[in-house]
Amino acid sequence: MAEPTVRLIHVSKSFGEVKSLQEINLEVYPGEVVGLLGDNGAGKSTLIKIITGYYQPDPGGEIYFHGQRFDHLTVAKARQLGVETVYQEKALADDQSVWRNMFMGRELANRWGMLDIGKMRSITQQMMTQHMGFTSKAVSPDTPVRTMSGGERQGIAITRALHFEAELIILDEPTMALSLSETRKVLDFIAGIAQAGKAGIFIDHNIFHVYPVVDRIVVLDRGRIAGEFKKADVTLDELIDRLYRVARTGRLEQEKKP
Amino acid sequence: MNPGKGAAGRSPLLLWLRSNALQVGITAVAIVIWAIFAIGSPETFFRPNIYQAFMSTTPFFGIMALPLTMVVIAREIDLSFPSIMTVSMWVFASVMMATGNLALALPLMLLMGVGAGMLNGIIVAKIGVPSLVVTIGTSFFWRGVVKVLTGGTGTSLLPTRETFFYDVFVGRLFGFIPMQMVWMVLFALFCWLLLNRHRFGAHVYLTGDNADSARLMGVDVDRTKIGVFGLAGFAAAFAGLVASLEVTYYWPTLGEGYLLNTLSSVFLGGTSVFGGIGTLYGTFVASFIVGAINAGIVAIGMSGFWTELIYGLILVLSVVTQTLVGRRIR
Numbered sequence: 390m391a392e393p394t395v396r397l398i399h400v401s402k403s404f405g406e407v408k409s410l411q412e413i414n415l416e417v418y419p420g421e422v423v424g425l426l427g428d429n430g431a432g433k434s435t436l437i438k439i440i441t442g443y444y445q446p447d448p449g450g451e452i453y454f455h456g457q458r459f460d461h462l463t464v465a466k467a468r469q470l471g472v473e474t475v476y477q478e479k480a481l482a483d484d485q486s487v488w489r490n491m492f493m494g495r496e497l498a499n500r501w502g503m504l505d506i507g508k509m510r511s512i513t514q515q516m517m518t519q520h521m522g523f524t525s526k527a528v529s530p531d532t533p534v535r536t537m538s539g540g541e542r543q544g545i546a547i548t549r550a551l552h553f554e555a556e557l558i559i560l561d562e563p564t565m566a567l568s569l570s571e572t573r574k575v576l577d578f579i580a581g582i583a584q585a586g587k588a589g590i591f592i593d594h595n596i597f598h599v600y601p602v603v604d605r606i607v608v609l610d611r612g613r614i615a616g617e618f619k620k621a622d623v624t625l626d627e628l629i630d631r632l633y634r635v636a637r638t639g640r641l642e643q644e645k646k647p
Numbered sequence: 648m649n650p651g652k653g654a655a656g657r658s659p660l661l662l663w664l665r666s667n668a669l670q671v672g673i674t675a676v677a678i679v680i681w682a683i684f685a686i687g688s689p690e691t692f693f694r695p696n697i698y699q700a701f702m703s704t705t706p707f708f709g710i711m712a713l714p715l716t717m718v719v720i721a722r723e724i725d726l727s728f729p730s731i732m733t734v735s736m737w738v739f740a741s742v743m744m745a746t747g748n749l750a751l752a753l754p755l756m757l758l759m760g761v762g763a764g765m766l767n768g769i770i771v772a773k774i775g776v777p778s779l780v781v782t783i784g785t786s787f788f789w790r791g792v793v794k795v796l797t798g799g800t801g802t803s804l805l806p807t808r809e810t811f812f813y814d815v816f817v818g819r820l821f822g823f824i825p826m827q828m829v830w831m832v833l834f835a836l837f838c839w840l841l842l843n844r845h846r847f848g849a850h851v852y853l854t855g856d857n858a859d860s861a862r863l864m865g866v867d868v869d870r871t872k873i874g875v876f877g878l879a880g881f882a883a884a885f886a887g888l889v890a891s892l893e894v895t896y897y898w899p900t901l902g903e904g905y906l907l908n909t910l911s912s913v914f915l916g917g918t919s920v921f922g923g924i925g926t927l928y929g930t931f932v933a934s935f936i937v938g939a940i941n942a943g944i945v946a947i948g949m950s951g952f953w954t955e956l957i958y959g960l961i962l963v964l965s966v967v968t969q970t971l972v973g974r975r976i977r
Contacts, residue, residue, distance in 0.1 A: 443863065465865050474863065482856035484923040493853055494864035502846040 392456040393418050394557050394588035395440060400450035402435050409435040411612045417557065422582055422589035424599035427609030428636060433592050437559055441474055442467035471556030475546045475563045481534045488513040488530040491549050520548045540571025547578050557588045564598055576602050596632065600625050610635050669917030673929045677936050684943040691946045702828035705938035707890040708905045710831050712912040713838045714878040716930040719913055721872055722855035722922025725879050727767060727782040729902030730789035732887030735760040737793050739888060740802035740897040749812045757884050763789060764880015768873030793899050802897040817892045827889040839927050851875060855922030907958045908937045915965045
């Protein structure tokens with residue numbers, strides 16, 4: 390089997406006395422989307438921030454990308470490795486134009502740092518017409534994103550991730566605050582990640598969004614992995630039953646299977 | 648994906664107006680104010696002398712308002728620049744008195760300004776103290792340093808007179824245009840390139856607009872903040888130099904009286920108190936409006952005591968207007 394895109398071994402994270410994550414082992418392979426389910430406070434966001442280099446895990450935890458270990462992962466390093474995140478909260482700079490958001494943090498520039506605005510605008514224009522379906526003349530790469538709808542804005546965040554040759558795309562509740570039809574578009578995109586041979590981690594607490602588009606589901610509860618199974622092995626109804634059980638008892642199964 | 652509801656009803660003209668509303672607005676304000684003064688006092692405003700006076704005095708705070716605009720776009724504030732002016736200029740005067748070497752005094756003075764500015768930036772970015780508090784503190788600190796070191800007595804800059812150095816900074820180009828005006832234009836162009844055509848400027852806007860997201864996307868927010876504060880310190884030192892050379896005297900009180908008109912220039916120019924929005928063009932035009940108001944008040948026969956009242960009013964009105972207009976767009 391291929392090397393996993395990302396592998397976490399014994400990853401824990403404490404904030405003072407609070408143990409946010411305990412002994413997490415997780416692998417995500419190319420061509421699969423893993424659904425990460427868990428209640429508020431289960432540690433989903435902390436886990437994501439470790440993978441993206443925003444937090445350092447407690448000593449003892451190991452992070453591998455394509456089989457190579459990284460001890461001091463930084464945000465810049467993680468991005469270089471192809472980790473892209475689409476956040477639940479506002480990931481865009483609202484008063485800035487589409488192109489400035491599209492190239493946030495990695496502006497195209499010459500070696501003196503002077504921006505290549507023409508190129509950034511034309512790439513943005515191309516992405517807007519080809520991937521995001523903007524045909525109206527009224528919306529240009531110079532449009533401030535504040536004037537756009539929630540779906541359009543999430544589209545920018547997702548297209549941004551796609552454009553930069555992401556290896557691992559993390560979606561942190563990307564459908565929050567979206568209308569039904571806009572949610573549909575986002576889910577279509579998530580299904581497309583695996584087809585493109587990329588790896589994805591899809592976080593949500595709406596199981597009806599997660600189940601249809603993922604290959605594997607990992608359930609997180611109070612900082613631990615409470616269970617992990619392939620979608621093929623479990624129906625939606627069984628999954629819901631188990632999640633209720635996790636919420637009550639912290640365990641997925643009533644008893645261990647032999 | 649198809650465009651959602653947000654895409655409807657956006658004509659190109661409206662979009663252009665919206666994205667350039669600040670510049671259009673401030674230009675209109677400038678024209679209206681000029682017209683008022685021209686009608687009120689035509690004998691003054693149709694003669695070149697008044698414009699030479701504007702070009703002579705406006706750069707003293709205009710040079711400072713340009714990088715301060717970038718500080719505010721990055722969602723920070725610097726209230727310490729008047730004190731950085733005086734402490735940097737004290738370095739200049741002291742080195743000049745001790746060595747007589749102007750070519751040594753100049754870089755040391757600028758270094759003092761950049762250093763004091765970066766100190767603000769480091770305390771704000773690395774320690775996380777709000778810039779309002781930090782710069783009030785450093786403002787008193789540097790002013791205090793100067794008071795202790797000088798005992799309140801100034802230094803004559805007479806040795807700079809009749810030198811090339813003097814002509815370069817505050818001479819008269821073609822016998823008419825004050826050199827400080829030329830420097831302000833050059834500095835404005837430099838700042839414009841930095842803010843609008845350089846990666847640093849892109850990061851300034853992103854930092855002020857959404858620092859969390861910018862950080863997650865790999866923007867070095869701390870370095871950007873330290874950078875804008877450093878640039879503000881540089882400008883403070885430079886503005887202090889031209890203001891002192893113009894009167895050939897270093898007063899330890901240098902910078903006092905520049906706080907209000909500098910801040911007024913920035914906010915009248917349309918820079919948002921909430922960060923992320925602002926233009927150098929707006930600040931540039933606004934600084935001349937502020938300068939003209941001072942001269943205009945005197946020219947149309949009002950007492951000079953009115954200027955402070957009017958600057959204060961301009962500052963409050965411009966931030967209130969911005970916030971109300973911004974809320975309507977949002």
